[in-house]
Amino acid sequence: MKRACQIALLLAASPGIPALAQTIYSPGHTLALQFQLSPAGEPTYQLSLGKKQVLKPSRMGLLLQNQPGLNQGFQITRIDSLTHDDTWQPVWGEQKNIRNHYRQLTVHLRQTAAPGRLLDVVFRVFDDGIGFRYEVPQQPGLTYFVVQQEATEFNLPANHKAFWIPGDYDSNEYTYSTTRLSEVNTTPIEPIQLKADPTRVQTPLMLKSDDGLYVNIHEAALVNYPAMMLDVDTKGFGLRSHLVPGATGAAAYLQAPEHTPWRTVVVSDKAPEVLASKLILNLNEPTQLTSTDWIKPQKFVGVWWEMHVNRASWNYADTSNIKLAGTNWSKLRPNGRHGANTANVKRYIDFAARNGLQSVLVEGWNVGWEDWANNWKEEVFDFVTPYPDFNVTELQQYAASKGVKLMMHHETSSSVTNYERRQEAAYRFMKEHSYDAVKTGYVGRIIPRGEHHDGQWMVNHYNRTAALTGQHQLMVDMHESVRPTGLHRTYPNWLASEAARGNEFNAWSTGNPPEHETILPFTRLMGGPMDYTPGIFQIQLEPWNPAQNKGRQVHTTLVKQLALYVTMYSPVQMAADLPEAYEKHADAFQFIKDVAVDWDDTRILAAEPGDYITIARQAKGTQDWYVGAITDEQARQQTVKLDFLPAGQQYEATVYTDGKGASWDKNPMAYQIRKQKVNSKSVLKLQLAAGGGAAISLKPVAR
Structure with a gap:
């Protein structure tokens, strides 16, 4: 009005x-x-x-x-x-x-x-x-x-x-x-x-x-x-x-x-x-899409983290200076570490199917990774040609038989002119092979040369890409893009962006300090959802590759990784670790299986930028609630009043907390799980370890 x-x-x-x-x-x-x-x-x-x-x-x-x-x-x-x-x-x-x-x-x-x-x-x-x-x-x-x-x-x-x-x-x-x-x-x-x-x-x-x-x-x-x-x-x-x-x-x-x-x-x-x-x-315009029922918030796993922790590679061959045009990839000598191979992808599809996860992201599936190395080259990827060990048709059929979707990956190498020339063909390829979502990437210096990731030319590209994927009824998750400004109202198929320092930095840099996730909701997430890739369970990374990961670790506790699914909002959430890490901690993984990605209500229970955040959310179309609480490097207690629950309804609370003696730096993987009956008058006291958190699922008890 x-x-x-x-x-x-x-x-x-x-x-x-x-x-x-x-x-x-x-x-x-x-x-x-x-x-x-x-x-x-x-x-x-x-x-x-x-x-x-x-x-x-x-x-x-x-x-x-x-x-x-x-x-x-x-x-x-x-x-x-x-x-x-x-x-x-x-x-x-x-x-x-x-x-x-x-x-x-x-x-x-x-x-x-x-x-x-x-x-x-x-x-x-x-x-x-x-x-x-x-x-x-x-x-x-x-x-x-x-x-x-x-x-x-x-x-x-x-x-x-x-x-x-x-x-x-x-x-x-x-x-x-x-x-x-x-x-x-x-x-x-x-x-x-x-x-x-x-x-x-x-x-x-x-x-x-x-x-x-x-x-x-x-x-x-x-x-x-x-x-x-x-x-x-x-x-x-x-x-x-x-x-x-x-x-x-x-x-x-x-x-x-x-x-x-x-x-x-x-x-x-x-x-x-x-x-x-x-x-x-x-302040954003309503969507002009006439149909949105094909837009599906979802959780996914992927051939991704194993490359970051040096268990596998994006590239197929150990060679350099390869020109895409005219290369016979089948004659190249494989490096033996290529992650996006048919057998490995099937393993992820099986894991997703067993655990109710909707999609599997596969990075490194397409030819060109050997020919990149940030050399500011115009044509690196064509977005339609798979490596010899990635069988597109076989995996399409296998995923369909398991009720799982495959998620496409388009790393543009920041050669955006090349990507724009090839987008229509790439999106037709996706539709032909039953891909509903694409993760785009813009690593490196922009082509056209002299333009910037956050300049007018690239802003128009991101918006054109959101519109074009929408026309093809495709969902998109953009990485290395400009930070969001609420345009997911106009383009609801633009599910998320990265546009900040994500969880991956814990694998190959000084990492993210424990306060990082308590600041991001007050900064980067003000404009829209972030694909932060939470859910790392193997906090200490040395076991994946002792030679290359010595001393490296994620700067949170395991339970804080669970809480991030609630405190770091996104309609597309990755269970980012390797399947074997989750299989070792199946009881904790239950929270990732349960937690929603789309919500009817959200309550910010407590927050202070740089210190702590506690959020409760009601899952879409249900009476289920989930709570996430995180802290910075300081251990602290959070008191959670459950007065957001409907009066007179009893709930079963499954409470995931940091274990005795837990801390992000010395004992990050200690956790404990308890169940108790609660109602709208209940008050829970959560003890958060240094760099830690707590996660709660609340499900109504049948009367």
Whole structure:
């Protein structure tokens, strides 16, 4: 439901005289947003939560290439407002119903200097935050234009604590630093792709003020535009937008009428309310798909972790400098370590079938892995030619006989021009062989050369890929992509992305510190689900390959890996370890078999970024509930009230906790399991080991 009205003109005849401030309150009057033109005719805004200042006056606007910017010299010509309140149902998600309730303020601006160019600034004010964007109307003299940067600011009132990663144009696979804004410095951090500016950080940026405000800055509906980074003023504590440039150095090539993505600020004095926010999702457009019944949230296993722990290889042959065209792969000498062979894949299919897992991912099935090595080569993979030991038809038939689907893998080697030329053929190949989902990868430097993973060109590619897979009724999980901005509402077949430092880093690097998973929901996951690949049971990795894995381990307890299925939301969850690891711990594996991936309700029971998270979720279409609790490097007790359960219904709780003496570094695989009867009045006290967690399944007892 919308109610619209036009506010009386409150203008200043000259940009030298500030226009009267316009204040709009959120529906519940928790937030107040004020818009005003500065004496120079600059659009500015500020935000408060009750009596607490969230953002000081902050400037706005677009800076254009080779012409004056749309950032000053304005007067207000009209102001419109409306109230919107409706409820919608996602195809899948954390809640069955999502309320979209906001007040909107649209400020129509005209520059006083000829030719009188127009700019609209649109604000949507929710009870848990704001979104705003720039809209450039169709107008004479401004049809095609190039955005060089934005003048958007987020000026903070104090030196907040910040949870940040470097503003790298090509990677978000960093561990988080927790510092004051005044201490932001990316210089000591080893770059993964391109070295970031010393004070440039990525969004989502999580902040906490000394007076108890939690502030999250990100963006929504990133379409035809580059990702937004933030430049930190380490002395004044202001943040200024920085758009990832393209190959020419400019940020975005646009044609009016056009609008930018929404800039978002989620704010609350309670950390759980930040995690519960659906503001970013609400700022995205509904899906245009006419049919969505083919979109299936799922759990899967895969030929994947064994390569990370050096038990197998992606490549088939021990050779280099192989050209795809004209190569007779059947005559190459196998290296004897190729993981994606028919017999091994059948083993995973059997395991999935025995344990009720829907799919099997197979990486390294297609020719070309020997010819990659990050050499910035144009044509490496064709996405349709299997290695000699991978029988596509036989595996298709075998999987079908077991009631299991195979999940495709397309590593593009970041040669995106090559992938786009071959996408139609690759997706036809998938449909012909009964693949319903594809995991894409973008490891390496982008081709076309000079473009970046987070620039406009690649953003358009990710969105085109989501649309194209949707047209083919295929689900997609993108790795090494730009971080999500809620577009899974528009493209519900875009199940998840990686776009952060995942569990795999524990296998071949310094790993992820125990606090990592307590920060990610407040940062990366604010924009959408992450394929984090939880479920590692063999925490100490040496047994898989003693020579190459000496001293390596996952930086959590085994039980924390279970809890991640609840705290790290995704509709596509991997049971990431090898089947034999699960067979050794079948009692603990039961939780992975049971836990849902699609939900009717979610309750954030306790949360503090960098410290702990406890979440309860109700499985879709059932009365079953699951609870996950995780902590950082500090052991702690979490008290869980089960008052979210229906009154009068008894449940059986299966409680998975860290064992006596457990810790992530010295005794990570100790766990214990207990069962007890509970109801809505019950209270459970969970003891979390250092780097540990707890997981609970709650199933109603038949009366």
